[in-house]
Amino acid sequence: MQFGYSDVCLGHDPGPRHPETADRLRAIRERLKRKHGVEYVDAEPCDIDELAAVHDRAYVESVEEFCADGGGNWDPDTTASEGTWDAIRHSSGLACWAVEAALEGDDGRKMPFSLGRPPGHHAVADDAMGFCFANNAAVAAQHALDHDVHDVDRVAIIDWDVHHGNGTQDIFYDRDDVYFVSLHEQGLYPGTGDVDEIGEGDGRGTTMNLPMPAGTGDPGYLAAIEGPVSAALEAFGPDLVIVSAGFDAHRHDPISRIRxxxxxxxxxxDRLRTLAEELDAALSFVLEGGYGLDVLADSVAIVHETFDGREPIEPDGDPNDAVESMLEDVADAHE
Structure with a gap:
C-alpha cells in the first residue's frame, strides 16, 4: 500500500496521558518496517478554504488562533498545542491525497491509506470534540466533489471506528451526494448514531447507522457489511468510497467492548475492496482512532497485507440474536 504520512502530524501534542498520542503513528511505522511493498507519500497541507468547505470558516479561524496562542483544552477531551494547527492541515491534506490517488487509479498494492492525526470523525461543522478538530474524511470527500477532474458526483464514507462518526454525519446529514455509514458500539461516546438517524431533507435515506451491541465480533460486522451496507451502496452508486478506519473496535483496545x-x-x-470493485468506485482509507498501540499497528498492518495478496481467514460462527435484531431494524428504517 501507499501510506500518506508527514512528521508534521507528530507535532500535535495533547499532553501527557492523553490516549491520542504521536506514539500511535510511530507504532504503525515501526510495525510496517517488517512488511514489504510499503511506500510513504507526503502531501500538501490543506488551506483554510479547503477546511472551510465543510466547516464554518469562523470556527476554522478560531482553531488557528487558539493554536497560535499555544493551545490548551478546547474541551475536557480535546486538547491542542502550538503544533496542532499545522498537524490539522497536514492530516486533512493527507486525506485529500488519498482520495486523489484512488481516483487516479491507484488500487491493489498501491491502495492509498492516509496516516494523519489528529483524527477527524467527531469534528462537526462548527466545533471540535472527541480529539478531533477538522473532519479529515469529510474534507477529502468534499475535495473530490469540488474538483471536476475526476467527475465525482457521489461519495460514500464507511466509518468502522468503534465510536459513532457524529461529525461526519452532522456535516452531510441533509445532503444527497454523500452516503454516510457508521458501524459503532451502541451507547458509547458520543451517544449518537441510533438506527433511526437516517438523514433529513434532501439527505433523507443517505445516512445509515449500525449500533453494534457490546460483545459483537467478526461475524456481526461481516453480516452488516454484506447485508444492509452493501445493499445501500449498490443502490446509491458512489464514484468514491472512503473508509474512516478506526481500529478501536479491536477486542484488545482499552476503550472498547466490541470483540x-x-x-x-x-x-x-476484503469485503469493502470487493464491494468497491463491483461498484466501479475508487477506494481509499483515512486513519481515525485506535488506542492500544500494538493492536493498532497490527490492524493497520493486516489491512496492508490484505492488499499485498494475503487471503483473510473466514470466521466461525454466526451473528448473535442481538445483532440480527439490529440489522432488521436498520432494514426497516431504510425501507
Missing amino acids: LSTEGYALMT
Missing part, C-alpha cells in the same frame, strides 16, 4: 479480531479487519477490508 473484533485483527483478522476481522482483514475480512472487512
Whole structure:
C-alpha cells in the first residue's frame, strides 16, 4: 500500500496521558518496517478554504488562533498545542491525497491509506470534540466533489471506528451526494448514531447507522457489511468510497467492548475492496482512532497485507440474536 504520512502530524501534542498520542503513528511505522511493498507519500497541507468547505470558516479561524496562542483544552477531551494547527492541515491534506490517488487509479498494492492525526470523525461543522478538530474524511470527500477532474458526483464514507462518526454525519446529514455509514458500539461516546438517524431533507435515506451491541465480533460486522451496507451502496452508486478506519473496535483496545479480531479487519477490508470493485468506485482509507498501540499497528498492518495478496481467514460462527435484531431494524428504517 501507499501510506500518506508527514512528521508534521507528530507535532500535535495533547499532553501527557492523553490516549491520542504521536506514539500511535510511530507504532504503525515501526510495525510496517517488517512488511514489504510499503511506500510513504507526503502531501500538501490543506488551506483554510479547503477546511472551510465543510466547516464554518469562523470556527476554522478560531482553531488557528487558539493554536497560535499555544493551545490548551478546547474541551475536557480535546486538547491542542502550538503544533496542532499545522498537524490539522497536514492530516486533512493527507486525506485529500488519498482520495486523489484512488481516483487516479491507484488500487491493489498501491491502495492509498492516509496516516494523519489528529483524527477527524467527531469534528462537526462548527466545533471540535472527541480529539478531533477538522473532519479529515469529510474534507477529502468534499475535495473530490469540488474538483471536476475526476467527475465525482457521489461519495460514500464507511466509518468502522468503534465510536459513532457524529461529525461526519452532522456535516452531510441533509445532503444527497454523500452516503454516510457508521458501524459503532451502541451507547458509547458520543451517544449518537441510533438506527433511526437516517438523514433529513434532501439527505433523507443517505445516512445509515449500525449500533453494534457490546460483545459483537467478526461475524456481526461481516453480516452488516454484506447485508444492509452493501445493499445501500449498490443502490446509491458512489464514484468514491472512503473508509474512516478506526481500529478501536479491536477486542484488545482499552476503550472498547466490541470483540473484533485483527483478522476481522482483514475480512472487512476484503469485503469493502470487493464491494468497491463491483461498484466501479475508487477506494481509499483515512486513519481515525485506535488506542492500544500494538493492536493498532497490527490492524493497520493486516489491512496492508490484505492488499499485498494475503487471503483473510473466514470466521466461525454466526451473528448473535442481538445483532440480527439490529440489522432488521436498520432494514426497516431504510425501507
